[in-house]
Amino acid sequence: MESQPFNIERSDIDGGGLRLVLSGALEMEAAVAFSVALERALGGHDGSLLLDLSQLQRLDGAGAALLYGLRARRAEAGGQIQLIGARGRVAEILTLYDDSSAQPLLRLSSPHVDTFTEVGQIAWSFGLGIRGIFEFIGQVAAASLLALRKPSSVNWTGFGGLMERAGADALPIVALIAFLIGLVTAFQAADTLAQYGANVYIADMVGLSMTRIMGPLMMAILVAGRSGAGFAAELGTMKVSEEIDALRVLGLDPIRFLVLPRVLALVLMVPLLTLLADLVGIVGGGLIGITFLELTPAAFVNRLTEALELWDVITGLILSVAFGVAIGMIACERGLATSGGAEGVGRFTTTAVVTILFHLVLISAVFTILFQFWGV
Numbered sequence: 001m002e003s004q005p006f007n008i009e010r011s012d013i014d015g016g017g018l019r020l021v022l023s024g025a026l027e028m029e030a031a032v033a034f035s036v037a038l039e040r041a042l043g044g045h046d047g048s049l050l051l052d053l054s055q056l057q058r059l060d061g062a063g064a065a066l067l068y069g070l071r072a073r074r075a076e077a078g079g080q081i082q083l084i085g086a087r088g089r090v091a092e093i094l095t096l097y098d099d100s101s102a103q104p105l106l107r108l109s110s111p112h113v114d115t116f117t118e119v120g121q122i123a124w125s126f127g128l129g130i131r132g133i134f135e136f137i138g139q140v141a142a143a144s145l146l147a148l149r150k151p152s153s154v155n156w157t158g159f160g161g162l163m164e165r166a167g168a169d170a171l172p173i174v175a176l177i178a179f180l181i182g183l184v185t186a187f188q189a190a191d192t193l194a195q196y197g198a199n200v201y202i203a204d205m206v207g208l209s210m211t212r213i214m215g216p217l218m219m220a221i222l223v224a225g226r227s228g229a230g231f232a233a234e235l236g237t238m239k240v241s242e243e244i245d246a247l248r249v250l251g252l253d254p255i256r257f258l259v260l261p262r263v264l265a266l267v268l269m270v271p272l273l274t275l276l277a278d279l280v281g282i283v284g285g286g287l288i289g290i291t292f293l294e295l296t297p298a299a300f301v302n303r304l305t306e307a308l309e310l311w312d313v314i315t316g317l318i319l320s321v322a323f324g325v326a327i328g329m330i331a332c333e334r335g336l337a338t339s340g341g342a343e344g345v346g347r348f349t350t351t352a353v354v355t356i357l358f359h360l361v362l363i364s365a366v367f368t369i370l371f372q373f374w375g376v
Contacts, residue, residue: 006030008037017048023055026063034066049074053094054085064097136333140263143256154264155257162261166227167269171276173226174219178277181218182206182284190292199293203303206285208312215277216316217364220323223270224356228331231262232352235335236345244336254336263328270324271317278316311376319367326359 006024013019020041026034042049051067053059067083074081086094147154186206193199235258238244244254282304289295334352338344 006033006037008034008041010041013050017050018042018045019050019052021052021055023057025058026056026066027058027060028062031062031066034063038070048080049082051081051083052085053083053090054087056086056090059090059093061093061097064093067094068097132337133333136336137329139255140259140329143253143260146256147260153256154260156261159261159265162265163269165230166223166262166265167272170223170226170269170273174222174273174277175280177218177222178210178215178280179284181214182210182281182286183288185209185214185281186285186288187292190288194293199289199295200299200303202285202289202293202295203300204307206282206289207304207308210281210285211278211308211312211316213316213319213364213368215281216274216320216323217360219273219277220270220320220327220360221357223266223273223323224327224331224353224360227266228327228356229349229353231328231331232335232338233345233349235259235332236338236348239336239338240341240345259329259332259336262332263325266324266328267321268324270327271320274316274320275313278313315367315371315376319364322363322367323360326363327356330356330359 006022006026009021009023011019011021020038024030051070071081071083083094143153186202189202189205193202193205235244238258244258247254247257286297286300286304289300290297331352334348334355338348340347
């Protein structure tokens with residue numbers, strides 16, 4: 001049977017209430033008409049409301065939502081509303097969409113984990129991390145031995161570019177920072193030395209500090225920020241874009257193809273940058289000695305050659321080689337461990353730089369103690 005067009009009839013009931021008789025079809029197509037007719041029928045009435053659905057022939061989900069929405073709004077405003085007279089399919093639809101008896105969703109609380117379990121989980125994760133680090137070190141060591149016996153096993157194609165990025169491109173910033181470090185170090189000590197008439201010893205302080213620790217350490221920090229972060233981000237991007245997996249499918253070892261060239265480039269370039277940092281830092285300190293302490297260039301150089309020994313420079317170079325190995329291996333290990341898309345690349349790159357800086361300070365402390373123990 002064809003349904004009649006939607007219609008609302010209004011009648012007053014005892015007690016100031018209002019009765020609305022809905023007839024026809026209340027479906028999605030009649031939503032706008034229902035809203036307009038309802039506002040006209042209510043006429044600002046805010047008392048009790050009785051909706052008679054006995055004449056309603058058809059109802060769909062949209063119509064039921066309109067009726068229950070009206071009921072919810074009237075309830076929030078403090079009014080009373082009843083839906084009566086629904087029959088047949090109309091009653092079934094109303095029952096299906098009625099949420100008045102629905103139970104609120106239960107929030108599952110996370111299971112309680114005791115302290116011992118948390119400590120165990122942390123220890124287990126730490127152990128897995130240490131195991132992964134030693135596995136990576138072993139893989140790099142094995143690849144290095146293979147490279148010594150068979151140099152063609154290493155990807156030398158982009159090795160020159162890696163050396164340029166790690167070394168030549170860093171020359172300006174390394175020289176500038178080293179010059180300022182030497183300048184500031186000498187300037188801080190100039191007044192104290194002048195008070196005791198020990199102006200000439202500015203050469204000892206600047207020369208020994210730059211060659212033994214300041215030059216290698218400051219240079220390594222710069223390389224960590226430049227090359228270390230760059231290598232970690234580069235390998236991390238390759239990892240999340242599945243280029244590393246593609247290399248393995250092609251039978252290419254990422255350690256020999258990607259990691260070893262980068263580590264070797266840093267091992268070769270970091271000592272050279274250290275020599276540059278030593279020289280430029282001493283020049284900066286000498287400038288303060290000549291300008292503020294009234295030393296002649298000859299006096300500064302003579303005192304510098306007396307104070308410095310070849311072993312002072314060699315210890316700094318040994319330290320720089322260790323720095324280069326640490327920067328390269330940590331940056332590459334973090335890069336290959338990257339996961340989580342673009343966000344993961346940024347997160348693991350940050351982790352790489354922080355880890356490198358910590359190990360640089362740790363390595364410098366260990367070597368300082370060893371050199372002191374050996375009397376060098």
